[in-house]
Amino acid sequence: MRLHLILLFLLIAINTQAQSWQKTNEGAKVTVDNIAIEIAFFNPSTVRIIKSPSDSSFTQKSLSVIATAQKIKLVSTQLNNILTVKSEDMVVKCNLVSGVISFYNKAGTVILNEKENSASFKPFNDAGSNTFTVEQAYVLDKDEAIYGLGQQQRGKMIQRNLTLNMVQGNTDDYVPFFLSAKGYGLFWDNYSPTVFTDNAQGTSFRSEVGDCIDYYFMTGSNADGVISCMRNLTGKAPMFPLWTYGFFQSKERYKSQDELVGVVKKYRQLQVPLDGIIQDWQYWGSNYLWNAMDFLNEEFPDSKKMVNDIHDLNAHVTISIWNSFGPQTKQYRELDSIKALMNFNTWPQSGSTLWPPKRDYPSGVRVYDPFNPVARDVYWKYLSKMHGLGIDGWWMDSSEPDHLDFKPSDMDNKTYLGSFRKVRNAFPLMTVGGVYTHQRAVDSSKRVFILTRSAFAGQQRYGANTWSGDVTASWNTLRNQVSAGLNFSLTGIPYWNSDIGGFFLNNFRKKLDDPEYRELYVRWLEFGTFCPMMRSHGADAPREIYQFGKKGDRSYDAIEKYIRLRYSLLPYIYSASWDVTANNSSMMRALVMDFAHDKNALDINDQFMFGKSVMVSPVTNAMYVKPVANGRDTSMAEDFSSVKTKETYLPAGAVWYDFWTGEKFAGGKKVMKETPLDIIPLYIKAGSILPIGPQVQFATEKKWESLDMRIYPGADGKFVLYEDENDNYNYEKGMYSTISFDWNDKKKLLTIEDRKGMFPGMLQSRKFNIVIVSNNKAGSENSFTPSDKSITYTGKKVMLKF
Template sequence: MKYLQVSLSITLLFICLAGRAQTYERTVSGIKTKVNTIMVELEFYGPSTIRVVKYPEGKVFSKESLSVIQSPEKVKFSVQQQDDLLMLDSREVKVYLNLINGQISFKNKGKTLLSENENGASFVDFVDAGSKTYSITQSFVLDPEEFIYGLGQQQEGLMSKRGVELTMIQGNTEDYIPFFISNKGYGVFWDNYSPTTFKDTPSNTYFKSDVGDGIDYYFMAGGNADDVITCMRNLTGQAPMYPLWTFGFWQSRERYKSQDELVGVVKKFRELGVPLDGIIQDWQYWGNNYQWNAMDFVNPGFQQPQKMVNDVHELNAHMIISIWNSFGPMTKQYKELDSINALFSFETWPSSGYEAWPPRMDYPSGVRVYDAYNPKARNIYWKYLDKGLFSLGIDGWWIDSSEPDHLNPQPEDFDTETYLGSFRKVRNAFPLMTVGGVAEHQLAETKDKRLFILTRSAFAGQQRYGANLWSGDVVASWEALRNQISAGLNVSLSGLPYWNSDIGGFFLWDFNNPLNNPDYRELHVRWIEFGTFCPMMRSHGEGYPREIYQFGEKGNPTYDAIEKYINLRYSLLPYIYSTSWDVTTNHSSMMRALMMDFASDKNALDIDDEFMFGPSLLINPVTEAMYWKNKSEDKNMGMVEDFSVVKAKEVYLPEGSDWFDFWTGEKFNGGQNVKKEVPLDIIPIYVKEGSILPWGPEVQFATEKSWDTLEIRIYEGADGQFTLYEDENDNYNYESGKYSTISFKWNDNKKMLTIDSRKGYFPGMISNRKFNVKFVSENKGTGIGLSKEYDLVINYSGKKMSFKK
């Protein structure tokens, strides 16, 4: 009788287990199953990239991503089920799905990288402009000591994004990319375009979006931040190369009011012998607000636009021009777009047709944003852009208000119908669509000119369109300057490698008579110094002109400091251009948060005022005033410059390398704070040991001189490697292999320099050249000037050569 009771109990247990067991369907790239009332799909997009999709049972989830262009890959993976736990293993990452509560965890090498919260997925019924859908939430659990980065660009001055709450709706100075990266070696991309809340607390980290038919996110594992960014760019697109000239110095102003004024600026730079590669024409070359963004030179100050462009080119400079995403009612574009119902009705800039300040709202401008989601609208946009500007030889685009401007937003504005559904549904992807429309049309027309698009807003995937994000119309202040550093670094950690800011700040509201104000003059110099080490170096602002000669003449400390850093930028062009090739080829980043290269140094994980520029240069901008004071004996309390005492700044040198002071050659151990004296024309720059730094010739524009003679600076102490990249400087022939590379290798133990055989060929390539080698030591091979004596003078014809020190 006891035996029958035990047997019956075991039978009932198996029946219960069988009742609890979940089934799953194996697909080509993953699995599909149901957990309670939620469908769950896991797909491999690579050995270390997994897409997670969830949606309510009985619904259909079908989405063509606006950001993701990669397709699922046929990845070798195993599936195992143990009780209520399903495991997918690609050898690069293990994914665990709890078949009872739906919780998903990601592990690598036995370590949990990230876990969802139990029951962390939420679907709340929502009616979006008449369509039934959901508001969706997915929450995760992060480790208490973990740091996360990315999420686009904010101006709060934070490096790590732990503890923040963000309302993610694109704005002028705030750009949101729903992707974060962890110092543990993984990233998460939330593929949703509606207004989204990101919030991190000690117990809960979540994305919550207003609209979504399903939860859709990607998990990426990697050994380091570069690996994760590689996964993100594989998903959303490679960053193409810019022309060499885009890495020179750019001058702009809000705004040049005639073509004579614009061309005159370029001529003045040439007369002064100050290098310049680009000039930018800001808005209203089209005339009044009713002709807003006509993409035509209707303004009487621009009567010969073709001559203007030609004049700039004859001065060996390039020109880009402001275009917007809205049109005035008297433009041809407005009428054609309106005829296909491709104009939105919500309020945008400028709201008044009255151009003086303050605006007269009793004379509304009638300006309306166009439907960039509509392919026919993008065709119309390019048709007029091509005819009115591109045909003149304009070299690139400054797409302003690319978020777009949405003034006094009303709830009903988000019900506005776009080509892809409600504006609410796709709101944050607007910059991706408008920048992509211009890029795709230009590439279809010609591949002789590389894309270059300066844009005020960005979204995931925008790097594939040659887009360079700038930080918007920031108000000039020392705090704003410091905030630019973490803003730019987090953009890079969001997968977008190209970023810049208005050098000097756009608005000068906090300064009286700024060009003669010692506080602002110092701020402008320090911003120039920072901008030297950004992917684009561009001076711009409203109210007061910012050209170098507005700050005095040669011999004036402000003028001399600005000139010094512009020249430094040009000396670094071989290094910068080679780094840009690494960005395109190996998915690297130019502005690098310290966590990217020094992840094992806990002291470096949350530093918000210094960064690596490329693989070798540690940059620590000066972000507080040092050389002005109130002149108390003056009854008017006037401010004066005071250079009588040289101030110093503390710099952290990351652990894991020793460092050379760029200016003096003095060597320091890593893992410590040092003090660096910072007169007006000096910021702390340190070079990582083992670095090989190519040094370009003195030039007035990027392509003035060939690189047939380069100084090569070697910083001993560790093995090092650098690859010099060269091509035709423009066009897309590099994509078909028309480029060359020369690899330099330093063996520190053997004190041996090896220059490998040149690889590749392109028309105009230098066959024979000279490398002047300098081993950097204290006061030797330092600063911005070329060395007078060299340790090795190498005549190189393309064949492998080795030299012992």
């Protein structure tokens, strides 16, 4: 009898601990130990988890998430103390006693668990506002590979066993999102300074300010599926114009309009392709006129003529703009009148343009508040005059923004949305978004193109390409760019690049006269050929091709070769960009995206796929220099006495072809490739159909009337050739065409399907030259042996047997 009473009391105790729950349209709400928990499905594969103290009240509106919850079929049940909410793609379980959330795939296998008792709300006074420091931890598998978290210059591919202090900086762009090789992603939706920690105790996010814990869990069958979820949540990536995939030349800085236009003229005289020229800072004059968005420097006397001259040379100009203003600018006065300027030290700190800065003559430059919609209007009001000049793109520098001589009280600055601390990391999202939305509102004839130094979740929807900041040139830095760009792309933001050659040359005393630097620059440019943007830029020495010699010189010839290779790949690149826009794909692809099944590929930090066909293995160490004693000094000298090699891993599950020779390799092993200065290892996956475009001086010089189509046999394959008007937003109205190429490897049959769609100026007839690649039948980057078959294609289905 006594035993029965004890059991009865235990059952009563357990049942009273278990909390009641409420069914909602999106999932469920429950309160456990004074913590309110909401499970809200946005769609079958994405769920939002919100936790807060049950006695708190707040309004939580995301800056990153623009999707709204869909009405979907959910099944909610309770068994013992476990609440289960099931969609067609996943299962979420909440322990009604502990409050722990667990995520399962539709097969019922657990994917991720919260760590027990890890939800934390510590009271925090945020510049007079009572809120919390919030934290949540998770339990990952011991050997689970995760990626993303933005861009870090650490050289790590897998983001485990580390601590990241996530505050946007010059060379570190943080996005609190990670993607697991298990096929899920987690987005921590908070904009305040955040610490990400992964160690033996767990994996956690801790944000300095938050009214609640707010995160999204999403599941996909692979990395592409997870990134698609993230884009569906935070915004699709629009198309860039075709010219932005050509070659850009820049430096810090062109000091007159004659110098700027002269660079374009020189490229045209040398017949080296070029599409973009970039004007860096101080075209506005003194630092007291910082970012006036006007050509007030006397060396730029006729800005309209400058822009017209560049356009007449069939090139495009991008201009530097900042997120701060000097005290003598019109913007400063107008923004100050609405209290939309913040007070902390930023760049430049001196009003003088002399170097080093004269700090006793402070510039008075202040950062503006992009969280204020009126401030964003003011920003565009003045920038619109530059738009009216015909400027083609915006280089939004210091979009973190620069924050010098940091003091904790700086974070108490008031923004339109609360303290600067509360919204710090979303600064780039808001300032870039302000320019994009304003330009889209007034002009559909020219696609928005923004080059920016920082980013946050959702920024892909704003026509922006992020670069890796003012990095210092070294071989280690070059190597670290690979993993930095790949992890950045794995947050769902597909467009990234770096300063080819590195911004600062501090490590090279002789600058361009240093043979090791010339080798580094060439290798960096080879890597840049296979980034979403190919842009040469830096301080301390000019980087134009003619600074590296003349035709016949090793460095010059290698640079020209890869610029030309970039242009020959434009049909492939532009089609890949359509795949990004239409299908949420990624252009620069970590190996986990296509080879998650191959554990040997998951942590490789110096290889990647460019599009879904081309494996790129950049050379990231010096090969052709040797030290030479010169008295007390030791310098480097060129040494091309022997050809060096690089080892590349070819993932299992595919057959591979050497791009340069056509030699075939089985996957799942390492191969060696000779790497003279003008060769980096490139391998094409079997089943690929690779279009090679015409040789041009600029991207739109020739229509793609005759394309060489290389077929790499050994697997079935498909390629979709995308074409439109190359600029404007008519593609959003369906004004574009696609042509699908399907290769049946067993039958050796190529089917070119009916063309779908149309647009003004579309080619009605064209030539396709088909080559079945094999050993010694791949040729160079520009041409190869005569085609196996050439056909005239008029838009109707064609079947070719080989």
